[in-house]
Amino acid sequence: xxxxNAPNLIxxxxxxxxxxxxxxxxxxxxxxxxxxxxxxxxAEAMKRAAHLRKYGLKKGDRVAMVLPDGEDFVxxxxxxxWAGLVPVPLYPPLSxxxxxxxxxxxxxxxxxxxxxxxxxxxxxxxxxxxxxxxVKSLKGVITAEELKGPAPEGVSQDPAQVSDDDLAFxxxxxxxxxxxxxxxxxxxxxxxxxxxxxxxxxxTDSAVDHGVSWLPxxxxxxxxxxxxxxxxxxxxxxxxxxxxxxxxxxxxLETIHRxxxxxxxxxxxxxxxxxxxxxxxxxxxxxxxxxxxxxxxAEPINSGTMRTFVETMSKAKLKPEALLPCYGMAxxxxxxxxxxxxxxxxxxxVDTEAYQKQRAAEPVHVSKLxxxxxxxxxxxxxxxxxxxxxxxxxxxxxxxxxxxxxxQVRGPSVAKGYFRDPDATERTFGGGWLKTGDLGxxxxxxxxxxxxxxxxxIINGRNYDPQRIEWLVDDVAGVRKGSSVAFSKPGASSEELxxxxxxxxxxxxxxxxxxESVKQRIVEQMQLxxxxxxxxxxxxxxxxxxxxxxxxxxxxxxLDGTVGKEGNRxxxxxxxxxxxxxxxxxSLLGRSRHRARRIAEHALEVxxxxxxxxxxxxxxxxxxNRIGKxx
Amino acid sequence: MATVHIPTLFAxxxxxxxxxxxxxxxxxxxxxxxxLDSVAVMELVAHFEEKLHIRMPDEDLAKVQTVADLGxxxxxxxxxxxxxxx
Numbered sequence: 281x282x283x284x285n286a287p288n289l290i291x292x293x294x295x296x297x298x299x300x301x302x303x304x305x306x307x308x309x310x311x312x313x314x315x316x317x318x319x320x321x322x323a324e325a326m327k328r329a330a331h332l333r334k335y336g337l338k339k340g341d342r343v344a345m346v347l348p349d350g351e352d353f354v355x356x357x358x359x360x361x362w363a364g365l366v367p368v369p370l371y372p373p374l375s376x377x378x379x380x381x382x383x384x385x386x387x388x389x390x391x392x393x394x395x396x397x398x399x400x401x402x403x404x405x406x407x408x409x410x411x412x413x414x415v416k417s418l419k420g421v422i423t424a425e426e427l428k429g430p431a432p433e434g435v436s437q438d439p440a441q442v443s444d445d446d447l448a449f450x451x452x453x454x455x456x457x458x459x460x461x462x463x464x465x466x467x468x469x470x471x472x473x474x475x476x477x478x479x480x481x482x483x484t485d486s487a488v489d490h491g492v493s494w495l496p497x498x499x500x501x502x503x504x505x506x507x508x509x510x511x512x513x514x515x516x517x518x519x520x521x522x523x524x525x526x527x528x529x530x531x532x533l534e535t536i537h538r539x540x541x542x543x544x545x546x547x548x549x550x551x552x553x554x555x556x557x558x559x560x561x562x563x564x565x566x567x568x569x570x571x572x573x574x575x576x577x578a579e580p581i582n583s584g585t586m587r588t589f590v591e592t593m594s595k596a597k598l599k600p601e602a603l604l605p606c607y608g609m610a611x612x613x614x615x616x617x618x619x620x621x622x623x624x625x626x627x628x629x630v631d632t633e634a635y636q637k638q639r640a641a642e643p644v645h646v647s648k649l650x651x652x653x654x655x656x657x658x659x660x661x662x663x664x665x666x667x668x669x670x671x672x673x674x675x676x677x678x679x680x681x682x683x684x685x686x687x688q689v690r691g692p693s694v695a696k697g698y699f700r701d702p703d704a705t706e707r708t709f710g711g712g713w714l715k716t717g718d719l720g721x722x723x724x725x726x727x728x729x730x731x732x733x734x735x736x737x738i739i740n741g742r743n744y745d746p747q748r749i750e751w752l753v754d755d756v757a758g759v760r761k762g763s764s765v766a767f768s769k770p771g772a773s774s775e776e777l778x779x780x781x782x783x784x785x786x787x788x789x790x791x792x793x794x795x796e797s798v799k800q801r802i803v804e805q806m807q808l809x810x811x812x813x814x815x816x817x818x819x820x821x822x823x824x825x826x827x828x829x830x831x832x833x834x835x836x837x838x839l840d841g842t843v844g845k846e847g848n849r850x851x852x853x854x855x856x857x858x859x860x861x862x863x864x865x866x867s868l869l870g871r872s873r874h875r876a877r878r879i880a881e882h883a884l885e886v887x888x889x890x891x892x893x894x895x896x897x898x899x900x901x902x903x904x905n906r907i908g909k910x911x
Numbered sequence: 912m913a914t915v916h917i918p919t920l921f922a923x924x925x926x927x928x929x930x931x932x933x934x935x936x937x938x939x940x941x942x943x944x945x946x947l948d949s950v951a952v953m954e955l956v957a958h959f960e961e962k963l964h965i966r967m968p969d970e971d972l973a974k975v976q977t978v979a980d981l982g983x984x985x986x987x988x989x990x991x992x993x994x995x996x997x
Contacts, residue, residue: 309966373973382973403970416978523969526950527957553950784931818931819944 281609284486284513284818288467289361289448290439293511296322302486302516304507307349309524312352318514321358322511328359328427329605333435335397335422339442339625341365342395342450343422345498346404348372350519352424353497354507359427361448364440368393368450368462373407383411386727387451390415397422415888444468450699451500451610462699472692473613474509476664481606481618482543482573482665484515489572491517492541492717494525494532497548501578504614505545515543525550528559533596537566545606548582558592566596572621574598577606580729580747581626581658589727590625602622607660607727611714613693617669617727619661625658628728632807636742638683641721641728652805655748657720657728667691670713671722680722684743686733687720688713719745735831738769739775739808746831752805756797758790759783760818767835769811776811777802778833780843782818790817816844913989915963917982917997924958925943925951936997965989 286292296303296318303317316324337343343365347353353369360367369390373382386408390398393418400408402423412418431437442448448470450462478484491510493501504521510517518539525532534555536544551574576586590600600623608615619626630641632653641657648654661670670678671685679685693712697705708715719736720729730743738744749766753759764781779798785791795813803809821844822833837843918936925933929951943954956967959981965988975981979997986995 372969379973401970403968407970407973523953526953527960549950819947 286512287471287510288442288444289470290364290442290467292784293322293325293362294439295360296515298458298743299514302514304354304510304516305518305539306349306354307518308349308351308771309523310740311531316351316355318793321355323510324357325362327364328356329407330431330435330437331367331429332360332363332397332422332428334432335419337363337365339440339445340366342366342368342393344368344370344393344398345392345396345401345525346370346372346398346408347424347497348401348404348523349521350430352401356427356518356894357449357497358504358511359506362439364442364446364803366447366449368395368452369503371496371498376543377809379407380657382590384909385460387411387414389462390418392460393450393452393462399424399427401425409463437722439620442467444471445696447696451503451695452608459704461701461704464699465613465889466610466696469613469693470504470508471505471512472666472743473615474512476613476667476693477505477509477618478513478515480664481615481621482805483621484543486514486516489542490539491515491543492520492532492536492539493544494519494520494522495545496522496836500608500614501547502544505575509514509614529553530562531561531570533558533593534562534564536571537568537596540570542570543573543575544571545573545577547578548580548585549606551576552582552585555585555589555592563592563595567701568593568602569597569599571598572905573604573694574602575604575606575618577608577660580731581605581660582751583625583656583658585659605658605660607729609716609718611695611716612689613695613709615664615693616667616689616716617661617663619659619726619806623659623661627656628659628723629654629656634743635730638847639743640684641684641723652807655730657730658728660727662725663689663691663727664693667693669722669727671720672713672715676711682721682723684719684721686726687716687718687729689716690714735767737766737775737777739768739777739825741838744777744808749802749806749808750776752801753779753798756794758785758794763818763821763829765821765831765834767831767838769835769839778812778814778835778838779810780814780816780819780821780838783815784818787814814838816845820844856894912964913993914990915985915995917978917985919997920988921955921978921981922958924931924962926956928954936978938980938982940946940960941976942981943976959985963989982989 281622286295296345299318301732303321306314343360345356345367347356357367370386371769379893396417396419398418399422400423405421444467448465448467451465452460452462486674492507493502493504493506506517513523520531520535579910586603590603601622603625604619605625606618608616625694629644629646629649630656631644633653633781634642644654649656668690671683672678672688675683690713695897697709717733718729719731719733720727735746737746746766753764754761760782764779766779769778783794785794794815799810822830834843921936924934925931929947933945960966967984971984978994982995982997989995
């Protein structure tokens with residue numbers, strides 16, 4: 281039993297008083313450390329809460345946060361919580377040429393969340409301003425630099441009073457741009473999920489455990505897993521900037537080795553990347569025997585990737601049981617199930633025939649895999665005490681052991697719904713169960729995920745998960761990894777399988793040979809012949825802002841006969857420059873408009889002619905100054 | 912005095928990071944259209960930083976669209992007198 285039993289996050293922050301030996305350490309890009317003890321974090325939260333209250337912010341008001349670095353993000357987030365505000369963490373602009381789509385997403389999210397203020401770095405302001413005038417609710421921008429300053433006089437630093445049902449923060453999921461959905465996470469949800477993760481799942485001990493994370497803090501796994509849950513249970517954490525990990529993936533394992541980390545989590549792709557980038561001399565130097573949990577979740581787990589990681593890192597003394605596949609989603613706060621700490625990665629090998637036709641997972645011998653007659657699924661463990669996982673068919677009937685259907689969850693971690701979106705809330709949270717949209721089954725209480733419900737391909741009465749077909753295609757020599765899409769289209773007698781992929785081919789013969797190998801691979805492994813294989817130029821398939829291929833959009837383009845054409849349409853540098861120029865212009869306009877609004881507000885208070893002239897001159901100086909600087 | 916040819920360095924970096932041989936890079940090349948995923952792009956940035964001993968701030972990178980934009984950024988960050996071309 282954990283010695284920490286704070287009823288909510290504010291109380292957990294308050295329990296930090298006087299604890300000066302451990303806390304959160306933030307590495308910067310040069311690996312310089314910035315340490316905040318628990319006690320420092322509490323003091324920072326109080327101070328920043330006072331700053332925020334000075335702006336007139338009060339309990340329940342939303343504040344958007346675009347803060348890329350942990351040392352700014354974490355104390356500010358805790359300060360907003362301390363003041364009873366509802367932080368809305370947002371991802372910072374992605375690098376290299378994605379600014380336009382970023383701005384659209386940002387504005388859509390802000391208009392849904394309706395924050396009163398946006399907190400960001402002063403250097404980010406200019407990049408963000410272009411979109412902000414489209415957000416009516418915003419009164420202005422607060423800079424992180426300002427929050428660092430000494431607490432304002434005469435403003436309360438007392439903790440807000442909250443109940444379990446009060447909103448703690450909004451977690452926006454990576455849904456579509458036009459209709460972003462913010463998960464309403466309550467204070468009760470946070471306590472329940474923090475307990476599930478830190479006590480039931482990881483059995484943490486604050487004297488021993490040490491988390492290491494490079495996960496983005498605007499994402500549930502990074503924020504709840506490494507900021508909120510560890511604050512509740514006082515587990516120290518070392519944070520690596522996400523961009524530093526991406527730039528140099530081995531920094532993750534290097535840091536674990538150096539600080540003797542015991543707990544870390546990452547999605548599947550990070551394990552692949554870390555394995556690829558690790559060099560022999562690093563393996564010889566590292567000792568990863570300290571790690572008790574290498575959590576893997578947030579995207580489909582590829583058993584091959586994980587086995588390669590375990591095998592490679594065994595040379596660095598990694599214990600195989602440290603690998604911890606898990607299942608979760610933002611709508612359930614974060615975690616839904618973990619495998620036990622002493623278990624290692626395990627998979628279930630089931631009969632393909634029964635899987636595709638009867639929607640049942642019948643275990644068969646592993647040798648059937650090589651014959652292409654079986655499917656392999658990763659065991660994601662059991663759900664936590666007080667929580668329940670059920671499998672349901674489309675009619676809402678609960679299914680039994682090893683029957684495949686939609687995974688649904690209930691319990692204290694399931695969020696309240698989507699913020700100001702009753703229809704979507706009813707669809708997903710209605711009826712007392714959270715409908716995850718994932719297909720899977722239960723065996724001995726363990727959760728197995730087979731795919732996403734909306735993507736499932738049904739051909740001749742058989743069910744196929746596109747992800748599995750795409751993984752097969754990825755293995756074919758010449759195919760760009762992670763750049764294939766499988767979907768179905770109506771055919772003569774049944775749906776037909778279509779595969780679209782990106783590759784570089786030099787000649788017609790090479791192109792035909794590649795198509796043939798892809799078909800061959802799918803036939804061998806799935807006993808399914810694709811009706812069409814389309815090879816497109818590299819970079820031409822539609823992607824989401826996070827770089828994932830968009831299945832439904834690719835399918836639509838295929839049906840419209842436009843797939844792969846986008847990349848060929850050469851925009852030329854001028855078109856791109858126009859986009860950028862528009863940005864700069866919008867940014868300027870946005871700033872001047874805001875400034876004008878502020879001046880107008882001030883003008884109402886003008887007491888004398890001199891005062892008015894002074895204010896106008898200030899405005900003029902500002903505008904000429906900005907324009908002079910930018911052009 | 913350092914001399915840097917951005918397209919050459921870019922091609923080297925892309926080859927190292929993603930194993931892709933890209934040989935038609937000019938100043939007008941739009942980076943987002945090269946089909947490198949977002950992780951590869953950031954690794955590529957790291958490659959530039961290491962080779963040239965510079966630090967490219969995230970907020971500047973957000974505004975980079977073409978190889979020429981990258982060149983301009985590199986030029987600004989390199990010690991005075993360095994020759995940066997594309």
